[in-house]
Amino acid sequence: MPLATVYLTIMPNQMIATIFDGLTRGMLYVLLALGLNIILGLMGVINFAHGAFFALGAYITFTLSQRLGLFPAIIAAALCMAVLGMIMESTFIRRLYSRPPEHVLMFTFGAFLIIVQIIRKIWGDTPQPLSPTGFLAGSINLGFSQYPTFRLLVVALTVLVLIIVYLILVRTNLGLTIRAGTRDSEMVSILGINMPLTFTIVFGLGSLLGGLAGGLEAPLYNIDPNMGATYIIIAFLVVIVGGIGSFWGAVVGGLIIGLLQELTVQLIPGGSSAEDIVPFAFMLLILLVRPRGLFGAEGLFD
């Protein structure tokens, strides 16, 4: 990438800042896609409602931040989404596991529409600005430039959450159950483990990640009721690029797509008009080389 080299030599600070911006954006994708991917991997459910949870997480953060302050509001909103996800799974989605897979897909699409309309009804159509307050409003000198504190928080918090999720998957009994259940959930059940409960918990965990992504997105960009529709598509792309059911797939896929978008916007003249296309182009490239995605296991797709 000669253009990037030019930038790196002429404006190293600019380049590093762009990379940081790309990472911040990518972190949101990672959170969102990881939530989607855990659910897809374990239960085979493509969850359109995830995009609505993302938007709802952003709006709840927006409202709560006026009373609780931004950071507690983000956490509280994410927890709300976890509860909502668990309720949705245990009351409705559970009934559809025995049906053709497209029925769950359609159900979550309907749920998506309903939640988006509820958001419109409560908060209206106008995009809401939400600025970081208190110490989060400032910036920190990173040596190459001043960098907004909140963006650093996004990176730090996401990394922390990823470590926690990773530890849950690798170290805990729940994680063991999830990893086993992704391959053969009936056998896990034969070993005496309550799989319906596990499904509900995992749906909650996935929704929590979606809500958290929404809460973190809110102060970075404007929020509007349709934000979920755009982001859910990118999350799908991340999942396809990274590989269904893969933790590292979501992480690497999300970061690459975030970085690519930011680099396109900032480094290529007129690149902002290609911003939305870049992830798709990248997906096509990956699918040509690795049809199951970067970390995809064989046989999980069909």
Add this chain to the structure above:
Amino acid sequence: MSVIFRTEGLSKYFDSLKAVDGVDFAVEEGTIHAIIGPNGAGKTTFFNMLTGNFAPTAGKIIFRDEDITGLPPHIITRKGIGRSFQISNIFGGLSVYENVRVAVQATYGDAPGILVRPKWLDEVDEKAQEIIERVGLTQFSRVQAATLSHGDEKRLEIGLVIAANPTLLLFDEPTAGMSLDESHQTMDMLQDLAKRHTIVLIEHDMDLVMSLSKQITVLQNGRKIAEGSPAEIRGNALVQQAYLGTAI
């Protein structure tokens, strides 16, 4: 009598497991040939290679002097090999009539006939009707296939197989899960089919195997351990051992 179908050293390995291992097998035209063997002997894997579901790891499949190894299922079907499945494999949402008609239609190639009703469609209708009669489902022809009884489902399955007018019929446990009555009816039907087709069948019902088949091939752990007439197989010590096991 001439050999119509044979395999040479047919093998299928899954990682370290030798599911089918170097099987030589030959079927004479116009006979019923049974494949038997204990669980895990590799019978169904063997069938899956014959019909193109699995590509063999090694070996050849020869049908009427033509090497058909590795061809996809729909091509093998068109060459004249039909197969019925262990678990009923029909079009549940379609009527019995529609099931058989789409099977007969397959022998008329891929002509779509979307805008003009092709002339041969009348012929398809007549043949479908004839086959439904042959398998004894005439009174159910407008019934949704999924609502048939188990025995009738199996008849329909056989109807789908013979619709293509195949030279060679492969049957995978045609009497599995049937009542005694239904089994006997199926036996009669197989005997009737044998007048026009060559039949290879996998079956666990020994009465049926012994009374119907001319030749029996016994597989164990993927290998052929015996072959011969029913009487020869009955008297074969290796076969007895395969079925009863040995103290180990």
Add this chain to the structure above:
Amino acid sequence: MFLEARELNTYYGKSHVLQDVSVDVDRGEVVALIGRNGSGRSTTLKTIAGVTPPKRGSVTLDGRDITGMKPYTIARQGVAYVPEERRIFPNLTVLENLKLATLAGRKGRWDYKKVFAFFPRLDERKTNAGKSLSGGEQQMLTIARALIQNPDIILLDEPLEGLAPVVAQAIQKAIMEMKAEGMTMLLVEQNARVALAVSDRAHVLSDGRIVASGTSAQLRDDQELVQRYLSV
């Protein structure tokens, strides 16, 4: 009787696979189900384990009715099921495979130490992924997985299938040792000689029905029965 399965009727779709099958197993007893392929032996185990619930009939365990319960509830009641296809988790290590089986939380004599003493081979391979195990090792793992659940009864489906003779011998020995430990088992095995050698009693199945029952010694000597239902 400890386990009582009464007049089980199970269907696969429309196929009537079990027709009034009744099986009893007493504490400390090993009972074998024998018969040809497709006679309904494996389905009997699956039905008791709750994997294919019966349409009619009942299963009681120590007097408690467990009919129609979910597989995980039945497992927690003390029934361990070792499926024919083994179904170990290829992406988990041996240790993780075993740990998963302890999560239901039944306590008892079987812990990692005892299981590894029982199958030293698994101890050597405990950090290896399930997919890297040989067929025999996988079979050991499925049995170990059942033991560490500390069940009251183990349902063993075709434990010797597809194993080389030496390996099969080792598994058979393990089953004998489990029996000596007082483990209650319901066993399905293709190899009738082994099944009848290992078990106290046996039921013979044919076409989804029980056609003969008796002590294993009796059945072993009944040549006509063997010829009729087991042999070619």
Add this chain to the structure above:
Amino acid sequence: MATSALSAHRRSSWNGLVPLAAWAIVLVLLPWFMQHVLKSNVALATNMLIFGIAALGFNLLYGHTGELSFGHAAFIGLAGYFAAYQILNHGWTWWPALGLAFAATMLFAFILARVIVPRSTGIYFSMLMLAVGQVLLFIGERWNAVTGGDDGLQGIPRPTYILPGSPLNMNNELHFYVLVAVIAWLATLFMWRVVHSPFGAVCHAIRENKQRAEFLGYNVTRYKINAFVLSATLPAIAGVLLGYYDGAVNPGEMNWTESGDIVMMTLLGGAPTFWGPILGAGLFKFMQQYVSNYTQFWEGYIGIVFVGFVLFAPQGIWGLAEAWWRNMRAGRASKTAGAPEASAENAS
């Protein structure tokens, strides 16, 4: 009894005449019904038909062949853009614009089918089609010079005459309705032929049991590719009509939520049936108009209805009606004759 199935089938090829004639009558009566019974207007009827055409095409792939596309709105939008571009920039008239838009969209569908169908199935196919739709959406939004960006292409004039010497003036809503209704009827006739042709029979077989269809000797992938291409025909025509109807095309028409609307219409009406998509599209568009008079959150209410159908009646309204009708007949038949004739006339 011996020949009943044969004669019944011979009859069924004539059977088409009755429903298609009934459908023609419905089309004739619809404007009057809309105005005087529903107190609505003719334009809404036109809109219903346009989406009915699109959903009918979509359903060849979903309801009849068994693959769910979440990107069929892309064909509507694409055809709309092709036509609008030529009309606005090169002054093309109705027939050439329709012809070019149709041909170009079909070419696109053909290439897409060759790429996507052999590589994916099930929910993975749904996701890839969704992605394809989004790519077109973004191109539409960004390629200002050609697509007009977010605003789309505006000011498409309705054709003033379609046939030389015809008295129709498309600026009159009723006249435009007549044009759309004629096309809708022809589109229905075409799809009826497809679904009830030998090709359609294979599609049904693939939907019911792919593996079995393959063992009968059918090249399943090729049939699915053909079904995919045919399923794009009617959305392409609907796209051109929609451009004339709205007087504009905009990128939002290709958004995945629009594709979702087509899925909803089809499922509401009844995906496994022939007439379901048309009924569903009509209902959907009517609800959209009617509910939006009372609340701007109409999508939420339609969503609730849709979710209810997914959960409790996935066979849709037409499917429910068919089942009810079948039970009625079976009940009557068993009273009179006791013959087992619970008919399963599919996709009728």
